[in-house]
Amino acid sequence: MDLLTRRVRGASALAGPLLFLEGGPRARLGEVVRIVLPAGPGEGGGERRGQVIALSRERIAIQVLEETRGIPPARAEVTLTGEVARLGVSRAMLGRVLDGMGRPADGLPPPIPEARPSIAGAAINITRREKPSEFIETGVSAIDGMNTLVRGQKLPIFSCAGLPAGRLAAQIACQARVRGAGAEAFAVVFAAMGAPFRDYHAYLEAFRAAGVLDRTVVFLNRADDPPIERLMTPRCALTAAEHLAFRHGLHVLVVLTDVTSYCEALREVALAREEVPGRRGYPGYMYTDLATIFERAGRISGRPGSLTQLPVLTMPDDDLTHPIPDLTGYITEGQIVLARDLDRRGVYPPIDVLPSLSRLMGLGAGPGKTRADHRPVADQLYALYARGRDVRRMAAIVGAANLGEEEKRLLGFADRFEAELVGQGGVFRTIEETLEVGWRLLGTFPPAALTRIPEALLAARPAAGRAP
Structure with a gap:
């Protein structure tokens, strides 16, 4: 030595x-x-x-x-x-494609760094953390209208194997925007961990076709790259995002896919270290490790930028209680759940709004943020859709022909809700368009049935709440 x-x-x-x-x-x-x-x-x-x-x-x-x-x-x-471990970061990273370690993967020289912070990062000091309160428009009705994403939030997408979670993640990265004064100061950091060859190129083609690559930093860790690199990928991506958000004042949306690949790499390293395994063989410190990633989202008081996270994970065996989604749900502020049943019926995006939740929706929806009727319309749609799903289960037992008129109306509403509001395809919808779809669906019910909407709002929309 x-x-x-x-x-x-x-x-x-x-x-x-x-x-x-x-x-x-x-x-x-x-x-x-x-x-x-x-x-x-x-x-x-x-x-x-x-x-x-x-x-x-x-x-x-x-x-x-x-x-x-x-x-x-x-x-x-x-x-x-x-x-x-450090990463050279700068605003010149926008428009670049990097590997999981932050090295150029697009054939261009490395960006000239403005700083070289440690990729370990840290959670935002609670005394300096500002409460999220501003809407991010993803263009996806089931998110914007029913589970609103707010700047500084961490809102994961829970998927099942074989569902188009990657396609949805890329669509949101292409479509997402902030409205109002900060519209120009918006950027996306997209990090893929363990991406198959097909997905690797599909992501890049989607960004180029949408013309958003110049506002995006892409970190791509391929499936044939060393698994250890997957442990570095989200940290490199968040280091770049923090620089853009808190040094340059941008509103940054970080999309991380797939967190399950990250956790598998974490388990592989733990087994190599001969550690005592925890639940399902994952290390006992996985909760803490995931928290070091997710808690880097937020807003800092006195600074104009924000860092919002949209992690995507695949639930092994479609199990919502599996350690990966279970621990992620404890750390984050809600979840968007994709349903296999909706996907089988051709509904895209196959978002099941009933188990989905955005705990910060109330901070980003309403007058001056989206629209005054946003929350009442969303609450009424939730209530009627939940009743329609109950009727659907009953119809599977007694038969649709044996349902009453009110039950048939609820069953038809549930079908239309999934086909028209949730199943929008790959198109972009503004929040105004989403709410108009919601009002159109509610128009099949008499005013007395719309108990979640104030009378003043119903009076302002004479065509709503009037069953044909």
Whole structure:
């Protein structure tokens, strides 16, 4: 060991993505290391990068950030640099496509950095956190009208395997906007983790076709990239987003897909470290780890920008109680749930509004933000749709022919709600268009049935609440 350069010749073991040093020099968590490989017969040499992720008096565990195949542990030379993992960030990152580590993937040179912050980041200080209160228009009626997204919120999308969650995420990234004075100061950071080859190119084509690549920073970690890179991807994306939001005053929407791929990589590293597994084999600290990502969203008092997160995750076995969606739901402020039944019937986007929830909707909907009738219309649509779903279940038992007139009206409303408001296809709808669709659906009921809408609003819309 060279004490001056903190260089170690020879590691003790290699296990999956981890390299172990026995009795090495003092190190610190998160410290970046360089791993130089020997050149010789059958060995190409070269250099890999790593990061210290565990320490004890006897052992240092290094997470290798690239492929570990071909590393001979006994002859590798490990140098502890004393630096933590950092990312060069600047406004020039807008319009760029980067890999999961923040390196150029579009054939262009790296952007000239304005700063090099640590990618570890930190949650916003609670004393400086400003309450979210402004609407972000995604163009998706089931979100804007029924589960409104607010600047500074973290609102995940819960999907099932095989559902078009990736398509919806790309659509929102292309369509989303803020209205009013901050309309020009809007940007998107899109981070894909473990993206298959087909999705990798579909995302880029969608951004180019929509003409929004110049306001977007894209981080793409492919399925054939080392799994360890997936642990760095969301942190690199959020580091870039924080710089754009809090240094340049932009309203940044961060789309993270798929969080399940991230958690699988986290489990793989934990197993390599021989940690005692928690629920379903995931590490016991997964809640804390996810919180270090999700809690970086918000607004800072006195600064004009905001950072909003829209994570996308696939629920294993369609199980809403699985540890990944379960823990995510505890940290975030609601969820958008995609339903397999709606997808089978050709409804896109297949958003099931009943289990979906935006806990901050009340802060971003109403006069001066969307429209004065927004919340009453949404509440009335929820109430009638829930009753229509109950009638649908009953009709499956007793038959639709045995339903009463009121029950048939509710059943027809549920079908029209899914087909006309939820199933909008890939088109963009303003919040005004969404609310007009809602009023049209409510027009099939007499005024006495619209108990969630104040009489003043009904009087202002004489065509509403009048059954034919």
